[in-house]
Amino acid sequence: MPTRSQSEADKVAASGFAEVYEPVKPYLEELDVFLQSQVALLEPEIQEHVRYVFGHSGKRLRPMLVAYSGWQGPAANSTAELVRLGSIIELVHLATLVHDDILDEADTRHRQETAAKKFGPAAAVLIGDVLFSHALKLAAEFPTTEVCRVVAQATARVCAGEIAQTYQRGEVNYSRDFYYRVIQLKTAELFEVACALGAKVAGYSDAFSEAAGAFGRHLGIAYQIFDDLVDLYAEESMIGKTLGTDLEKGKFTLPLLLLLEKVEPAERDDLLARFRSGDTSVVDDFTRRLHDFPIFEEVVGVFEAELAKATDAVAPFSELAPVSEMQKIAGLVRAQLSRLPAAAQ
Numbered sequence: 001m002p003t004r005s006q007s008e009a010d011k012v013a014a015s016g017f018a019e020v021y022e023p024v025k026p027y028l029e030e031l032d033v034f035l036q037s038q039v040a041l042l043e044p045e046i047q048e049h050v051r052y053v054f055g056h057s058g059k060r061l062r063p064m065l066v067a068y069s070g071w072q073g074p075a076a077n078s079t080a081e082l083v084r085l086g087s088i089i090e091l092v093h094l095a096t097l098v099h100d101d102i103l104d105e106a107d108t109r110h111r112q113e114t115a116a117k118k119f120g121p122a123a124a125v126l127i128g129d130v131l132f133s134h135a136l137k138l139a140a141e142f143p144t145t146e147v148c149r150v151v152a153q154a155t156a157r158v159c160a161g162e163i164a165q166t167y168q169r170g171e172v173n174y175s176r177d178f179y180y181r182v183i184q185l186k187t188a189e190l191f192e193v194a195c196a197l198g199a200k201v202a203g204y205s206d207a208f209s210e211a212a213g214a215f216g217r218h219l220g221i222a223y224q225i226f227d228d229l230v231d232l233y234a235e236e237s238m239i240g241k242t243l244g245t246d247l248e249k250g251k252f253t254l255p256l257l258l259l260l261e262k263v264e265p266a267e268r269d270d271l272l273a274r275f276r277s278g279d280t281s282v283v284d285d286f287t288r289r290l291h292d293f294p295i296f297e298e299v300v301g302v303f304e305a306e307l308a309k310a311t312d313a314v315a316p317f318s319e320l321a322p323v324s325e326m327q328k329i330a331g332l333v334r335a336q337l338s339r340l341p342a343a344a345q
Contacts, residue, residue: 161185
C-alpha cells in the first residue's frame, strides 16, 4: 500500500523554518554525530538496519525543541546532556515511525523505502524494539531517574495512541474527544516531553519545566491540526487522494469531523454507511461537501487557539532565555498558514 513519502505539512513548512534551524544547527550536528556513534554500541547484526533508519529521518523537530527549551544562548546550547536527551527523544520517535509503517503497510517515508519494506515487517518490529530499548538505556545513564521514568511513560503513551487509532479502523469514531485523545498521545506527547525535559536538564525550575511542557503539548496539537489542513488544502488536486487514503485507514481528521457535525443527520448517516460498506465513491461526496462549509476557517481557528495556549503557557517566564526562542517557533508555525493556496483560505 503506497503512502505519501513525506507529510505535506513538512513540505510546506520546511523552507519557512530556516530561521529556527540556524541557531541550533551546531546542536543538531552534534546530535547526528552522537546518534551515529551509538550504532557501534549495538550488536553487529542490527547495525546496518539502524544506520539505515538514521539515514532517512526527518527534520529533527523534537530534538530542536529540546535545544530551545534548554536554551542558554548560542555558545552554551550544545551541552552533552541536551544532546543526549535530544537523541533519546529522537530514538523513541524513530521507533514509533518504524512500527507505524508496519501497521500502515507503508512502502516509503522521506522518499526512501521504509524499514518494513526494505528488511521485511518482522525485522522492522525488532528494529523498532532496539531503538526503544537503546533510548531507555541512554535515559538510565542520567544521574536522575526522572528522565528514564518520563521517557518510558511517554513511550507507552505514544504506543497507546497508535493502538487506539489502529483498532479504531473500520469502526468510524467521529468524536472530537477521540480525535484529540489520539493526537495528544501520538504527536503532542513527545513534543511535551522534549520541552519539559529540555528545560529540566538545562537546570531551569520545576515551574518553568512544567510550563515548557504545556507549550510543547499545545504546539504538538497545533502542528497536527496544521498537518490536517495542509494534507487537504495544500494542493487542490490532492484533496480526493488524501481523503481516500485517510478514509481507507479509517482516519477522520479534524476537517472531516467538522463536516460530519455540519451535515444533516440523514446525510451523515448515509455517508458513514457508505464508508463502512467500502463504497469508494463516498470520497467524492466528502470532497465536494468540504467546500460547502467554512471548514478551513474553523480549523484555522482551532489551530490558532492551540498556539495561543502554547505561547500563554511560557509568557510568565519571559525573562528566561528560552522563552523568546520558543515564542519564535510558535510564530513560525503560525506563519506557515500563509503558504497555503489562496483558494483554501
